[in-house]
Amino acid sequence: MYALIDCNSFYASCEKAFRPDLAHHPVVVLSNNDGCVVARSPEAKALGIRMAVPLFQVREIIEKHRVAVFSSNYTLYGDISRRVMETLASFAPAIEVYSIDEAFLDFNNLLYKPDWHILGQQIRQQVWQDTGIPVSVGFAPTKTLAKVANQLAKKTPSLRHICVLEHTEQTAELLEDFPLQQVWGIGYGYCQRLEQQGVFTAGQLCRMPEAWVRKQLSVVGLRTVKELKGEPCLTLEEIADPRKMVITSLSFDKTTEDLETLREYVASFAVRSAEKLRTQGLCCTALAVSLSTNRFQRQKKQYRNSLSLALAEATSYSPEIIRVALKALDQLYRKEFSYKKACVMLYGLVPQHTIQQDLFKSPEENTPTVKKQKAMAVLDKLNEQLGRNKIKLAAQGNDDKWKSRQAKLSACFTTRWNELLVVR
DNA sequence: TCTGGGGTCCTAGGACCC
Protein backbone atom coordinates (compact mmCIF):
# COMPACT_ATOMS: atom_id res chain seq x y z
CA MET A 1 0.00 0.00 0.00
CA TYR A 2 0.94 3.59 -0.63
CA ALA A 3 -0.47 6.59 1.16
CA LEU A 4 -0.74 10.05 -0.32
CA ILE A 5 -0.99 12.77 2.28
CA ASP A 6 -2.00 16.19 1.03
CA CYS A 7 -2.35 19.31 3.15
CA ASN A 8 -5.79 20.89 2.84
CA SER A 9 -5.72 24.39 1.29
CA PHE A 10 -2.07 24.43 2.30
CA TYR A 11 -1.11 28.11 1.94
CA ALA A 12 -4.38 29.29 3.45
CA SER A 13 -3.94 26.81 6.32
CA CYS A 14 -0.42 28.12 6.99
CA GLU A 15 -1.78 31.65 7.30
CA LYS A 16 -4.58 30.47 9.58
CA ALA A 17 -2.19 28.57 11.82
CA PHE A 18 -0.80 31.86 13.10
CA ARG A 19 -4.09 33.76 13.10
CA PRO A 20 -6.54 32.03 15.43
CA ASP A 21 -8.90 34.95 14.90
CA LEU A 22 -9.31 33.73 11.31
CA ALA A 23 -10.09 30.12 12.28
CA HIS A 24 -13.56 30.07 10.70
CA HIS A 25 -13.09 33.02 8.43
CA PRO A 26 -12.64 32.89 4.62
CA VAL A 27 -8.95 33.25 3.64
CA VAL A 28 -7.30 33.43 0.22
CA VAL A 29 -3.63 33.53 -0.77
CA LEU A 30 -2.45 35.26 -3.94
CA SER A 31 0.12 34.31 -6.57
CA ASN A 32 3.43 36.14 -6.84
CA ASN A 33 2.73 39.70 -7.91
CA ASP A 34 -0.63 39.46 -6.12
CA GLY A 35 -2.38 38.70 -9.40
CA CYS A 36 -4.46 35.55 -8.94
CA VAL A 37 -5.95 33.49 -6.13
CA VAL A 38 -3.87 30.33 -5.64
CA ALA A 39 -5.23 29.01 -2.34
CA ARG A 40 -8.62 29.24 -0.67
CA SER A 41 -9.75 28.13 2.76
CA PRO A 42 -12.93 25.99 2.81
CA GLU A 43 -14.94 29.08 3.75
CA ALA A 44 -13.55 30.94 0.71
CA LYS A 45 -14.34 28.00 -1.57
CA ALA A 46 -17.88 28.03 -0.25
CA LEU A 47 -18.20 31.64 -1.39
CA GLY A 48 -17.58 30.48 -4.94
CA ILE A 49 -14.07 31.90 -5.33
CA ARG A 50 -12.54 29.72 -8.04
CA MET A 51 -8.97 28.48 -8.18
CA ALA A 52 -6.58 30.73 -10.16
CA VAL A 53 -9.17 33.47 -10.66
CA PRO A 54 -7.67 36.95 -11.11
CA LEU A 55 -8.12 38.94 -7.92
CA PHE A 56 -9.92 41.85 -9.61
CA GLN A 57 -12.67 39.50 -10.79
CA VAL A 58 -13.66 38.53 -7.24
CA ARG A 59 -13.09 41.91 -5.63
CA GLU A 60 -16.78 42.31 -4.81
CA ILE A 61 -17.15 38.96 -3.04
CA ILE A 62 -13.97 39.66 -1.10
CA GLU A 63 -15.16 43.00 0.15
CA LYS A 64 -18.71 41.89 0.87
CA HIS A 65 -17.61 38.91 2.99
CA ARG A 66 -14.48 40.55 4.37
CA VAL A 67 -12.32 37.72 3.06
CA ALA A 68 -8.78 37.85 4.50
CA VAL A 69 -6.28 38.25 1.65
CA PHE A 70 -2.57 37.33 1.84
CA SER A 71 0.38 37.61 -0.56
CA SER A 72 2.22 34.32 -0.84
CA ASN A 73 4.88 33.90 1.81
CA TYR A 74 7.10 31.08 0.60
CA THR A 75 9.52 31.41 3.49
CA LEU A 76 6.69 30.55 5.85
CA TYR A 77 5.14 27.80 3.70
CA GLY A 78 8.52 26.20 3.06
CA ASP A 79 9.29 25.97 6.75
CA ILE A 80 5.85 24.64 7.71
CA SER A 81 6.16 22.12 4.88
CA ARG A 82 9.47 20.88 6.27
CA ARG A 83 7.83 20.33 9.66
CA VAL A 84 4.84 18.48 8.17
CA MET A 85 7.21 16.20 6.21
CA GLU A 86 9.22 15.49 9.34
CA THR A 87 6.12 14.28 11.13
CA LEU A 88 4.97 12.22 8.15
CA ALA A 89 8.37 10.55 7.86
CA SER A 90 7.94 9.09 11.33
CA PHE A 91 4.98 6.97 10.14
CA ALA A 92 6.59 4.89 7.39
CA PRO A 93 9.91 3.33 6.44
CA ALA A 94 10.11 5.46 3.31
CA ILE A 95 8.75 8.82 2.18
CA GLU A 96 8.74 10.71 -1.11
CA VAL A 97 8.21 14.43 -0.70
CA TYR A 98 6.26 15.08 -3.87
CA SER A 99 5.57 18.79 -3.57
CA ILE A 100 5.44 21.52 -0.98
CA ASP A 101 2.17 20.15 0.42
CA GLU A 102 2.13 16.46 -0.56
CA ALA A 103 4.03 13.29 0.24
CA PHE A 104 3.78 9.60 -0.59
CA LEU A 105 4.44 7.08 2.16
CA ASP A 106 5.45 3.53 1.20
CA PHE A 107 3.94 0.79 3.41
CA ASN A 108 4.96 -2.10 1.18
CA ASN A 109 7.56 -3.66 3.41
CA LEU A 110 5.70 -3.83 6.69
CA LEU A 111 5.81 -7.01 8.75
CA TYR A 112 2.19 -6.61 9.80
CA LYS A 113 -0.92 -5.21 8.19
CA PRO A 114 -2.14 -2.07 9.94
CA ASP A 115 -5.74 -0.96 10.14
CA TRP A 116 -5.50 1.69 7.45
CA HIS A 117 -8.35 3.80 8.79
CA ILE A 118 -6.83 3.99 12.25
CA LEU A 119 -3.40 4.74 10.80
CA GLY A 120 -4.94 7.51 8.72
CA GLN A 121 -6.50 9.05 11.79
CA GLN A 122 -3.22 8.88 13.67
CA ILE A 123 -1.41 10.65 10.82
CA ARG A 124 -4.01 13.40 10.65
CA GLN A 125 -3.99 13.93 14.36
CA GLN A 126 -0.21 14.00 14.73
CA VAL A 127 0.32 16.48 11.88
CA TRP A 128 -2.41 18.67 13.32
CA GLN A 129 -0.83 18.59 16.76
CA ASP A 130 2.69 19.28 15.49
CA THR A 131 1.91 21.98 12.94
CA GLY A 132 -1.74 23.04 13.02
CA ILE A 133 -2.17 21.95 9.40
CA PRO A 134 -5.16 19.76 8.40
CA VAL A 135 -4.38 16.94 5.94
CA SER A 136 -6.24 14.35 3.90
CA VAL A 137 -4.99 10.79 3.55
CA GLY A 138 -5.56 8.34 0.68
CA PHE A 139 -4.40 4.70 0.80
CA ALA A 140 -4.17 2.44 -2.27
CA PRO A 141 -1.97 -0.18 -3.92
CA THR A 142 -0.54 2.22 -6.54
CA LYS A 143 0.51 5.86 -6.38
CA THR A 144 -2.05 6.92 -8.98
CA LEU A 145 -4.84 5.20 -7.04
CA ALA A 146 -3.57 6.78 -3.81
CA LYS A 147 -4.06 10.13 -5.55
CA VAL A 148 -7.61 9.12 -6.43
CA ALA A 149 -8.21 8.03 -2.84
CA ASN A 150 -6.89 11.35 -1.59
CA GLN A 151 -9.27 13.28 -3.86
CA LEU A 152 -12.20 11.22 -2.63
CA ALA A 153 -11.08 11.77 0.97
CA LYS A 154 -11.17 15.52 0.41
CA LYS A 155 -14.41 15.72 -1.51
CA THR A 156 -16.60 13.23 0.31
CA PRO A 157 -17.52 14.68 3.73
CA SER A 158 -18.65 11.32 5.13
CA LEU A 159 -15.11 9.95 4.74
CA ARG A 160 -13.72 12.54 7.15
CA HIS A 161 -10.54 13.08 5.13
CA ILE A 162 -9.46 9.43 5.05
CA CYS A 163 -10.07 7.07 2.13
CA VAL A 164 -8.81 3.51 1.70
CA LEU A 165 -9.01 1.81 -1.69
CA GLU A 166 -8.10 -1.75 -0.87
CA HIS A 167 -10.38 -4.05 -2.84
CA THR A 168 -10.15 -4.19 -6.62
CA GLU A 169 -13.87 -4.48 -7.39
CA GLN A 170 -14.82 -1.67 -5.06
CA THR A 171 -12.12 0.54 -6.62
CA ALA A 172 -13.28 -0.27 -10.15
CA GLU A 173 -16.79 0.73 -9.19
CA LEU A 174 -15.66 4.08 -7.79
CA LEU A 175 -13.65 4.80 -10.93
CA GLU A 176 -16.82 4.51 -13.02
CA ASP A 177 -17.90 7.91 -11.70
CA PHE A 178 -14.47 9.44 -11.30
CA PRO A 179 -14.01 12.39 -13.71
CA LEU A 180 -11.09 12.08 -16.11
CA GLN A 181 -9.63 15.46 -15.41
CA GLN A 182 -9.15 14.64 -11.76
CA VAL A 183 -6.89 11.72 -12.64
CA TRP A 184 -3.23 12.44 -11.91
CA GLY A 185 -1.55 12.72 -15.32
CA ILE A 186 -4.67 13.58 -17.34
CA GLY A 187 -4.76 17.32 -17.86
CA TYR A 188 -6.97 19.64 -19.85
CA GLY A 189 -5.54 18.73 -23.26
CA TYR A 190 -5.86 14.96 -22.92
CA CYS A 191 -9.25 15.34 -21.34
CA GLN A 192 -10.63 17.23 -24.36
CA ARG A 193 -9.14 14.68 -26.69
CA LEU A 194 -10.57 11.70 -24.80
CA GLU A 195 -14.00 13.26 -24.43
CA GLN A 196 -14.17 13.79 -28.18
CA GLN A 197 -13.81 10.06 -28.51
CA GLY A 198 -16.50 9.31 -25.97
CA VAL A 199 -14.33 8.63 -22.92
CA PHE A 200 -15.52 10.61 -19.91
CA THR A 201 -14.60 8.74 -16.74
CA ALA A 202 -11.62 6.91 -15.32
CA GLY A 203 -13.59 3.64 -15.51
CA GLN A 204 -14.22 4.05 -19.25
CA LEU A 205 -10.56 4.84 -19.84
CA CYS A 206 -9.53 1.64 -18.06
CA ARG A 207 -11.61 -0.42 -20.48
CA MET A 208 -9.93 0.94 -23.62
CA PRO A 209 -7.32 -1.28 -25.33
CA GLU A 210 -3.77 -0.55 -24.21
CA ALA A 211 -2.51 0.07 -27.75
CA TRP A 212 -5.18 2.74 -28.19
CA VAL A 213 -4.22 4.38 -24.90
CA ARG A 214 -0.55 4.31 -25.86
CA LYS A 215 -1.37 6.04 -29.14
CA GLN A 216 -3.57 8.72 -27.58
CA LEU A 217 -1.63 9.46 -24.41
CA SER A 218 1.90 8.14 -25.03
CA VAL A 219 3.77 5.87 -22.64
CA VAL A 220 3.12 8.18 -19.71
CA GLY A 221 -0.63 7.89 -20.14
CA LEU A 222 -0.39 4.13 -20.52
CA ARG A 223 1.39 3.96 -17.20
CA THR A 224 -1.38 6.01 -15.62
CA VAL A 225 -4.03 3.61 -16.91
CA LYS A 226 -2.15 0.54 -15.70
CA GLU A 227 -1.82 2.11 -12.29
CA LEU A 228 -5.55 2.82 -12.23
CA LYS A 229 -6.12 -0.88 -12.86
CA GLY A 230 -3.98 -1.65 -9.83
CA GLU A 231 -0.71 -2.54 -11.55
CA PRO A 232 2.13 -0.56 -9.92
CA CYS A 233 4.29 1.18 -12.53
CA LEU A 234 5.62 4.04 -10.43
CA THR A 235 7.91 3.51 -7.48
CA LEU A 236 8.65 5.70 -4.53
CA GLU A 237 11.36 8.23 -5.30
CA GLU A 238 13.00 8.94 -2.01
CA ILE A 239 15.88 10.95 -3.42
CA ALA A 240 14.92 13.82 -5.65
CA ASP A 241 16.69 14.00 -9.01
CA PRO A 242 19.21 16.80 -9.26
CA ARG A 243 17.63 19.97 -10.54
CA LYS A 244 17.79 20.48 -14.30
CA MET A 245 16.98 24.16 -14.67
CA VAL A 246 16.47 27.39 -12.80
CA ILE A 247 13.94 29.92 -14.01
CA THR A 248 13.14 33.49 -13.10
CA SER A 249 10.10 34.66 -14.96
CA LEU A 250 8.11 37.72 -14.03
CA SER A 251 5.55 40.11 -15.44
CA PHE A 252 6.42 43.79 -15.29
CA ASP A 253 4.37 46.36 -13.47
CA LYS A 254 3.79 48.27 -16.68
CA THR A 255 4.39 47.27 -20.28
CA THR A 256 7.43 48.84 -21.86
CA GLU A 257 8.89 49.38 -25.34
CA ASP A 258 12.18 50.67 -24.07
CA LEU A 259 15.22 48.46 -24.61
CA GLU A 260 17.18 50.06 -21.78
CA THR A 261 14.39 49.29 -19.30
CA LEU A 262 14.16 45.73 -20.59
CA ARG A 263 17.90 45.33 -20.15
CA GLU A 264 17.55 46.26 -16.48
CA TYR A 265 14.74 43.76 -16.00
CA VAL A 266 16.60 40.97 -17.74
CA ALA A 267 19.81 41.74 -15.83
CA SER A 268 17.84 41.59 -12.57
CA PHE A 269 16.21 38.28 -13.51
CA ALA A 270 19.63 36.92 -14.47
CA VAL A 271 21.00 37.94 -11.08
CA ARG A 272 18.12 36.27 -9.30
CA SER A 273 18.59 33.04 -11.28
CA ALA A 274 22.32 33.10 -10.58
CA GLU A 275 21.63 33.48 -6.86
CA LYS A 276 19.35 30.44 -6.90
CA LEU A 277 22.10 28.56 -8.72
CA ARG A 278 24.71 29.43 -6.12
CA THR A 279 22.58 28.50 -3.13
CA GLN A 280 22.43 25.02 -4.63
CA GLY A 281 26.13 24.80 -5.43
CA LEU A 282 25.50 24.63 -9.17
CA CYS A 283 26.78 26.26 -12.34
CA CYS A 284 25.05 26.52 -15.71
CA THR A 285 26.42 25.87 -19.17
CA ALA A 286 23.62 27.50 -21.13
CA LEU A 287 20.85 30.02 -20.74
CA ALA A 288 17.74 31.13 -22.51
CA VAL A 289 15.93 34.44 -22.47
CA SER A 290 12.34 34.88 -23.51
CA LEU A 291 10.30 37.98 -24.04
CA SER A 292 6.59 38.46 -24.53
CA THR A 293 3.91 41.08 -24.97
CA ASN A 294 0.71 41.20 -22.87
CA ARG A 295 -1.36 38.27 -24.12
CA PHE A 296 -4.53 39.70 -22.57
CA GLN A 297 -4.43 42.79 -24.76
CA ARG A 298 -5.71 40.95 -27.79
CA GLN A 299 -6.21 44.07 -29.86
CA LYS A 300 -2.48 44.78 -29.78
CA LYS A 301 0.10 43.06 -31.91
CA GLN A 302 1.56 40.06 -30.11
CA TYR A 303 5.13 38.86 -30.01
CA ARG A 304 6.71 35.97 -28.14
CA ASN A 305 10.15 34.67 -28.73
CA SER A 306 13.03 33.04 -26.96
CA LEU A 307 16.66 32.44 -27.64
CA SER A 308 19.13 30.12 -26.01
CA LEU A 309 22.88 30.61 -25.95
CA ALA A 310 25.63 28.32 -24.74
CA LEU A 311 28.27 29.56 -22.34
CA ALA A 312 31.91 28.89 -23.06
CA GLU A 313 32.40 27.66 -19.53
CA ALA A 314 30.08 26.57 -16.74
CA THR A 315 29.53 29.46 -14.36
CA SER A 316 27.37 30.91 -11.62
CA TYR A 317 29.12 34.28 -11.84
CA SER A 318 26.41 36.93 -12.11
CA PRO A 319 28.28 39.38 -14.39
CA GLU A 320 28.97 36.66 -16.95
CA ILE A 321 25.38 35.42 -16.87
CA ILE A 322 24.13 38.99 -17.28
CA ARG A 323 26.44 39.54 -20.24
CA VAL A 324 25.12 36.53 -22.15
CA ALA A 325 21.49 37.16 -21.15
CA LEU A 326 21.69 40.72 -22.49
CA LYS A 327 23.24 39.47 -25.69
CA ALA A 328 20.22 37.21 -26.15
CA LEU A 329 17.83 40.04 -25.28
CA ASP A 330 19.38 42.37 -27.87
CA GLN A 331 18.75 39.77 -30.54
CA LEU A 332 15.17 39.15 -29.46
CA TYR A 333 14.15 42.78 -29.17
CA ARG A 334 11.84 44.32 -31.78
CA LYS A 335 11.13 47.96 -31.21
CA GLU A 336 7.55 47.90 -32.53
CA PHE A 337 6.17 45.94 -29.57
CA SER A 338 5.26 46.73 -25.99
CA TYR A 339 6.55 44.10 -23.58
CA LYS A 340 4.96 42.71 -20.42
CA LYS A 341 7.01 39.73 -19.38
CA ALA A 342 10.51 38.31 -19.56
CA CYS A 343 12.14 35.12 -18.41
CA VAL A 344 15.72 34.02 -17.80
CA MET A 345 16.30 30.25 -17.75
CA LEU A 346 19.57 28.67 -16.75
CA TYR A 347 20.16 25.06 -17.72
CA GLY A 348 22.83 22.47 -18.41
CA LEU A 349 23.46 22.53 -14.68
CA VAL A 350 26.61 20.98 -13.22
CA PRO A 351 28.03 20.93 -9.70
CA GLN A 352 30.37 23.88 -9.19
CA HIS A 353 33.34 21.65 -8.39
CA THR A 354 33.35 19.87 -11.76
CA ILE A 355 33.78 22.81 -14.10
CA GLN A 356 35.37 22.18 -17.46
CA GLN A 357 37.44 25.26 -18.31
CA ASP A 358 37.47 27.09 -21.64
CA LEU A 359 40.03 25.48 -23.95
CA PHE A 360 40.61 28.66 -25.93
CA LYS A 361 41.49 31.02 -23.13
CA SER A 362 44.91 31.41 -21.63
CA PRO A 363 45.08 31.27 -17.85
CA GLU A 364 46.02 34.99 -17.73
CA GLU A 365 42.96 35.94 -19.74
CA ASN A 366 40.66 34.35 -17.22
CA THR A 367 40.06 35.65 -13.74
CA PRO A 368 40.55 32.44 -11.86
CA THR A 369 37.21 30.79 -11.13
CA VAL A 370 37.96 30.68 -7.44
CA LYS A 371 38.20 34.46 -7.30
CA LYS A 372 34.81 34.83 -8.97
CA GLN A 373 33.25 32.37 -6.60
CA LYS A 374 34.67 34.25 -3.64
CA ALA A 375 33.32 37.53 -4.96
CA MET A 376 29.86 36.05 -5.37
CA ALA A 377 30.01 34.50 -1.89
CA VAL A 378 30.70 37.94 -0.40
CA LEU A 379 27.89 39.48 -2.43
CA ASP A 380 25.44 36.79 -1.31
CA LYS A 381 26.44 37.15 2.30
CA LEU A 382 25.99 40.90 2.30
CA ASN A 383 22.58 40.63 0.68
CA GLU A 384 21.55 37.96 3.15
CA GLN A 385 22.49 40.17 6.09
CA LEU A 386 21.37 43.53 4.74
CA GLY A 387 18.35 42.47 2.73
CA ARG A 388 17.84 41.19 -0.78
CA ASN A 389 19.41 43.30 -3.53
CA LYS A 390 21.08 45.74 -1.17
CA ILE A 391 24.24 45.26 -3.20
CA LYS A 392 23.45 45.23 -6.90
CA LEU A 393 25.28 45.09 -10.17
CA ALA A 394 25.13 48.27 -12.20
CA ALA A 395 23.30 46.56 -15.06
CA GLN A 396 20.30 46.04 -12.78
CA GLY A 397 19.59 49.75 -12.68
CA ASN A 398 18.79 51.93 -9.74
CA ASP A 399 15.25 51.29 -8.64
CA ASP A 400 13.57 48.02 -7.73
CA LYS A 401 10.76 48.45 -10.21
CA TRP A 402 11.09 44.78 -11.21
CA LYS A 403 10.45 43.58 -7.67
CA SER A 404 7.30 41.52 -7.37
CA ARG A 405 4.34 43.06 -5.63
CA GLN A 406 3.63 41.58 -2.22
CA ALA A 407 1.31 44.05 -0.60
CA LYS A 408 -0.28 41.71 1.96
CA LEU A 409 2.61 39.66 3.21
CA SER A 410 2.34 37.92 6.57
CA ALA A 411 5.32 37.58 8.94
CA CYS A 412 7.94 34.84 8.73
CA PHE A 413 6.74 33.50 12.06
CA THR A 414 9.04 30.50 12.19
CA THR A 415 12.23 31.64 10.48
CA ARG A 416 13.01 35.17 11.70
CA TRP A 417 13.58 36.02 15.33
CA ASN A 418 12.20 39.51 14.99
CA GLU A 419 8.97 38.23 13.43
CA LEU A 420 8.04 35.73 16.14
CA LEU A 421 4.39 35.59 17.06
CA VAL A 422 3.63 37.70 20.12
CA VAL A 423 1.07 36.30 22.56
CA ARG A 424 -0.42 38.76 24.98
C1' DT B 1 -6.60 49.37 -14.43
C1' DC B 2 -5.85 44.39 -13.13
C1' DT B 3 -4.75 38.29 -15.55
C1' DG B 4 1.41 33.64 -11.49
C1' DG B 5 5.72 31.33 -11.26
C1' DG B 6 8.56 27.31 -11.44
C1' DG B 7 9.34 22.93 -12.79
C1' DT B 8 9.51 17.78 -15.46
C1' DC B 9 9.01 14.39 -19.17
C1' DC B 10 8.12 12.57 -23.98
C1' DT B 11 8.11 12.76 -29.02
C1' DA B 12 9.38 13.79 -33.63
C1' DG B 13 12.54 15.36 -36.77
C1' DG B 14 17.02 16.70 -38.31
C1' DA B 15 21.98 16.46 -38.17
C1' DC B 16 25.58 13.71 -37.50
C1' DC B 17 28.53 9.37 -36.58
C1' DC B 18 30.59 4.64 -38.01
Added chain:
DNA sequence: TCTGGGGTCCTAGGACCC
Protein backbone atom coordinates in the same frame (compact mmCIF):
# COMPACT_ATOMS: atom_id res chain seq x y z
C1' DT C 1 16.00 -2.12 -61.34
C1' DC C 2 18.91 -1.61 -57.32
C1' DT C 3 20.65 3.11 -52.92
C1' DG C 4 22.29 -0.19 -45.26
C1' DG C 5 21.71 -0.51 -40.69
C1' DG C 6 22.23 1.03 -36.28
C1' DG C 7 23.05 4.44 -33.45
C1' DT C 8 23.50 9.36 -30.58
C1' DC C 9 22.63 14.12 -29.70
C1' DC C 10 20.06 18.30 -29.96
C1' DT C 11 15.95 21.16 -30.34
C1' DA C 12 11.21 22.64 -30.42
C1' DG C 13 6.84 21.79 -29.15
C1' DG C 14 3.41 19.85 -26.42
C1' DA C 15 1.82 17.53 -22.61
C1' DC C 16 1.74 17.32 -17.58
C1' DC C 17 2.46 18.69 -12.37
C1' DC C 18 2.14 21.89 -8.04
